[in-house]
Amino acid sequence: DVLKIRSRQTDYLLSVLLNSIMGNYISTISSIDDALEDLEEELLTITSGDDIGIQIQALRRQYMLMKKSILPLKEQYIKLLRAENLLIHKVNRVNDHLQFVLQTIEICRETLSSLVDLYISNNDLRMNDIMKRLTIVSTIFIPLTFLVGVWGMNYKWMPELEWQYGYLFAWIVMAIIGIIVYLYFRKKKWY
DSSP: OHHHHHHSOHHHHHHHHHHHHHHHHHHHHHHHHHHHHHHHHHHHTTOOOTTHHHHHHHHHHHHHHHHHHHHHHHHHHHHHHOTTOOSSOGGGOOOOHHHHHHHHHHHHHHHHHHHHHHHHHHHHHHHHHHHHHHHHHHHHHHHHHHHHHHHTSOOSOOHHHHSTTHHHHHHHHHHHHHHHHHHHHHHTTOO
C-alpha cells in the first residue's frame, strides 16, 4: 500500500490521510457512544452505583473534546471535497465520513442529556424512598412519644401509676399502637 501512495499524486496521500483521521474519529466517537449506551443500560436497571454521575461527567468531557476537535473541520472538509476544488482529483475523493461523525456526535449529545435526566430522576426516586421510610418510622413513634409524654407527667393522681400492672399495660398499649400503624402502612403498600 506504501508503494501505491508513492506512485500516485499528492492528492491521493491527502485523501488517505483524511480517511485515516476520519477513521480514528469514527472509532473514538463510537467508543463514546458505546459507553453511553452501557451507562444508560446501567441507569435503567436503577443500580445504587455512586460513581454513575462521575462516569457521566467523564463521558461528557470526552464528548466535548471530540466536538471541539471535529466541528471546525466540518466547513473546511466540505470545501476540500467540493466539485470545483482541484486540490483533490475526483477519483481520489473520500467518502464523507465527517457527516457520520457529526451525526454520531449529535446522537451522543442527546444521549448525554437523557442520561443526566435519568440520573437525576433515579436520585429523586431513591431520595423519595428514603424520605418515605423515615416518615413511616416517625409516624409509628409519634403516638408512642405522645403516650410517654402523658405518662411522664408528675401529677399526684394518675390511676395507672398506682395500678400494679400499669407499667406492663403501658408497654402493651404502645406495642399495639406501633403494630397497628405498621400494619396499616403495609396494607396501603407504603412500606
